[in-house]
Amino acid sequence: MHDGLQSYKKKKFQKVMDTDISTEVLADKVMSGDRIMLSKAITLIESNARQHYQKAQELLHLLLPNICPSIRIGITGVPGAGKSTFIEEFGFSLCEKGYKVAVLAVDPSSTVSGGSILGDKTRMERLARHPNAFIRPSPSTGTLGGVHRKTRESIIACEAAGYDIIMVETVGVGQSEVIVRGMVDFFLLLAITGAGDELQGMKKGIMELADAIVVNKADGENKKLAEKTKREYNQILHFLMPATRGWETKAYTCSALYGDGIQEVWNTITLFIEKTKNNGAFTERRQSQIIEWLFAMIRERLENSFFQHNEIKQYLPFIQDAVAKETITVSNAVDALFQKYESSFENR
Amino acid sequence: MHDGLQSYKKKKFQKVMDTDISTEVLADKVMSGDRIMLSKAITLIESNARQHYQKAQELLHLLLPNICPSIRIGITGVPGAGKSTFIEEFGFSLCEKGYKVAVLAVDPSSTVSGGSILGDKTRMERLARHPNAFIRPSPSTGTLGGVHRKTRESIIACEAAGYDIIMVETVGVGQSEVIVRGMVDFFLLLAITGAGDELQGMKKGIMELADAIVVNKADGENKKLAEKTKREYNQILHFLMPATRGWETKAYTCSALYGDGIQEVWNTITLFIEKTKNNGAFTERRQSQIIEWLFAMIRERLENSFFQHNEIKQYLPFIQDAVAKETITVSNAVDALFQKYESSFENR
Numbered sequence: 001m002h003d004g005l006q007s008y009k010k011k012k013f014q015k016v017m018d019t020d021i022s023t024e025v026l027a028d029k030v031m032s033g034d035r036i037m038l039s040k041a042i043t044l045i046e047s048n049a050r051q052h053y054q055k056a057q058e059l060l061h062l063l064l065p066n067i068c069p070s071i072r073i074g075i076t077g078v079p080g081a082g083k084s085t086f087i088e089e090f091g092f093s094l095c096e097k098g099y100k101v102a103v104l105a106v107d108p109s110s111t112v113s114g115g116s117i118l119g120d121k122t123r124m125e126r127l128a129r130h131p132n133a134f135i136r137p138s139p140s141t142g143t144l145g146g147v148h149r150k151t152r153e154s155i156i157a158c159e160a161a162g163y164d165i166i167m168v169e170t171v172g173v174g175q176s177e178v179i180v181r182g183m184v185d186f187f188l189l190l191a192i193t194g195a196g197d198e199l200q201g202m203k204k205g206i207m208e209l210a211d212a213i214v215v216n217k218a219d220g221e222n223k224k225l226a227e228k229t230k231r232e233y234n235q236i237l238h239f240l241m242p243a244t245r246g247w248e249t250k251a252y253t254c255s256a257l258y259g260d261g262i263q264e265v266w267n268t269i270t271l272f273i274e275k276t277k278n279n280g281a282f283t284e285r286r287q288s289q290i291i292e293w294l295f296a297m298i299r300e301r302l303e304n305s306f307f308q309h310n311e312i313k314q315y316l317p318f319i320q321d322a323v324a325k326e327t328i329t330v331s332n333a334v335d336a337l338f339q340k341y342e343s344s345f346e347n348r
Numbered sequence: 349m350h351d352g353l354q355s356y357k358k359k360k361f362q363k364v365m366d367t368d369i370s371t372e373v374l375a376d377k378v379m380s381g382d383r384i385m386l387s388k389a390i391t392l393i394e395s396n397a398r399q400h401y402q403k404a405q406e407l408l409h410l411l412l413p414n415i416c417p418s419i420r421i422g423i424t425g426v427p428g429a430g431k432s433t434f435i436e437e438f439g440f441s442l443c444e445k446g447y448k449v450a451v452l453a454v455d456p457s458s459t460v461s462g463g464s465i466l467g468d469k470t471r472m473e474r475l476a477r478h479p480n481a482f483i484r485p486s487p488s489t490g491t492l493g494g495v496h497r498k499t500r501e502s503i504i505a506c507e508a509a510g511y512d513i514i515m516v517e518t519v520g521v522g523q524s525e526v527i528v529r530g531m532v533d534f535f536l537l538l539a540i541t542g543a544g545d546e547l548q549g550m551k552k553g554i555m556e557l558a559d560a561i562v563v564n565k566a567d568g569e570n571k572k573l574a575e576k577t578k579r580e581y582n583q584i585l586h587f588l589m590p591a592t593r594g595w596e597t598k599a600y601t602c603s604a605l606y607g608d609g610i611q612e613v614w615n616t617i618t619l620f621i622e623k624t625k626n627n628g629a630f631t632e633r634r635q636s637q638i639i640e641w642l643f644a645m646i647r648e649r650l651e652n653s654f655f656q657h658n659e660i661k662q663y664l665p666f667i668q669d670a671v672a673k674e675t676i677t678v679s680n681a682v683d684a685l686f687q688k689y690e691s692s693f694e695n696r
Binding site: 149152156320323326329330 | 401405408409412415497500501504553556584587635638639641642645646647649650651654667668671672674675676677678679680681682683685686693
């Protein structure tokens with residue numbers, strides 16, 4: 001990142017954080033639909049500082065009773081699939097229908113590079129200007145688990161602000177699709193033609209997460225190919241377990257550039273919501289998602305406490321080496337590590 | 349399980365455990381190839397008693413320097429695919445070639461029901477009688493993680509006893525294929541005809557773990573259908589990432605009943621071993637498997653310590669309920685749980 005921009009961002013961040021606005025006032029303003037205050041709330045949620053964490057938790061506690069019923073949509077796709085164009089077009093059409101649309105991002109690459117898939121302010125300019133839209137770049141620091149928490153809590157903040165359609169965008173890196181699948185009701189895989197090659201390069205199991213596969217760029221000379229790709233996806237989908245109980249995942253085509261097929265995507269999602277609310281799958285998933293999130297956070301905290309422990313950090317490389325060379329058994333290695341770990345608690 | 353059998357097994361177990369044979373003598377006898385002593389060693393490894401655990405670890409420590417180079421083959425398949433017949437035929441042909449073949453099992457269902465896929469002594473009778481063969485039913489008690497550890501350590505014991513081909517059998521329940529994939533060099537999926545239905549019922553992602561898919565029962569009237577199923581598998585495999593670097597997973601047919609295609613399976617495995625030893629994938633996998641095992645056991649121990657903690661056990665159901673009803677945030681719930689957990693260590 002550019003140094004000037006970095007220091008500008010830092011200053012801006014400090015300013016938000018130093019505002020002596022009380023948590024109660026912030027909560028009220030968020031719930032009244034104030035977009036600038038929603039931004040501040042999310043900045044607070046995303047902060048890694050300990051005192052901000054406490055304040056964010058208080059804020060969320062105030063916001064929780066006020067969250068509105070929403071549809072959470074996850075969107076993923078290989079780079080070049082046209083995710084921004086699709087989200088802009090799709091989001092704009094929903095805003096025009098009167099929905100309030102929030103766009104968040106989970107970008108695991110940003111945890112490494114410091115970049116962000118939604119960092120570019122010029123992206124989705126048309127959507128960003130719509131009074132019913134709220135666009136938020138991905139939290140750009142922290143572990144994937146941390147980004148995960150921040151995104152989930154940002155969803156809550158958006159819902160408390162009255163946003164009834166939440167889109168969570170991700171690029172297909174690491175575990176990000178699985179994580180996003182675990183926080184949305186409907187998961188959409190945006191694809192493009194060139195199926196054979198693309199499918200082979202596609203990450204294992206991603207098709208099995210999707211509630212719909214939308215082949216984008218079905219326009220001009222590419223239209224026929226897109227239709228063929230759609231058929232190929234449908235053939236493979238036939239052999240896979242559906243991602244959602246009572247719903248058959250199918251492939252569709254669209255042209256985000258020309259707005260073709262966008263309405264059909266929305267029809268599909270509304271049908272999905274209707275069906276899953278009727279058969280109970282919607283509520284089931286929401287409840288199991290939140291419980292899974294609880295357990296994921298417990299596990300993360302347990303592992304952090306262990307692997308960040310000073311003695312373990314020093315000792316683990318040697319143990320790993322001995323295990324790889326098979327000079328000690330794995331069970332012995334684990335015993336030795338836990339002896340060090342647990343004795344440090346007892347001697348506190 | 350039948351009561352009489354249970355008490356008989358218990359008595360037999362006690363007898364093995366009470367033998368005042370020293371760990372050193374046991375290790376020597378195992379390394380000399382004594383099958384009865386190998387059985388005793390594995391019984392010791394599988395024991396859940398604390399003093400046996402210590403003794404088993406000493407034993408493994410003595411065995412580790414003596415393990416022979418081996419090929420570890422995982423075998424899975426839906427019930428009815430003919431796994432026993434296949435393993436018996438395949439194992440027998442390898443024994444006849446002069447290999448020493450050990451057959452172990454990971455049976456997650458046995459952790460629940462007390463049953464075991466290899467519990468039936470009359471199974472694989474012909475193979476069991478071969479002087480080069482060693483067959484061991486799956487450890488029938490303990491958590492899946494515990495069974496996992498026991499199977500991995502039993503592999504070590506077999507290799508120290510000179511068994512150079514280790515087959516690990518599993519049924520497709522829970523996480524068992526992923527666990528077995530994580531302890532073998534070559535993973536074989538045994539399938540049968542009726543592909544459409546079968547493939548759809550097949551667990552997500554299992555094809556992507558396999559180094560070969562072998563369509564069994566390719567005999568008589570079923571032969572044509574088996575060939576068709578093979579082609580269908582090959583079509584789908586084309587779209588999947590191969591399980592092993594530098595190796596293309598393909599489908600084959602065989603008739604375990606008539607011994608047809610068994611030699612081809614062995615040719616495939618030897619080619620696989622040659623290729624992966626040449627490109628380094630073999631050693632890479634073995635090393636990463638053992639390190640992954642180490643981390644899996646660390647995680648299991650951390651989670652056991654947390655979730656088996658008295659206060660957590662009492663408190664968790666209420667927390668879970670509050671989280672599901674969204675009256676507290678997940679972060680708050682985690683904080684509250686860890687406050688209880690950590691304070692109990694400090695007050696020891």
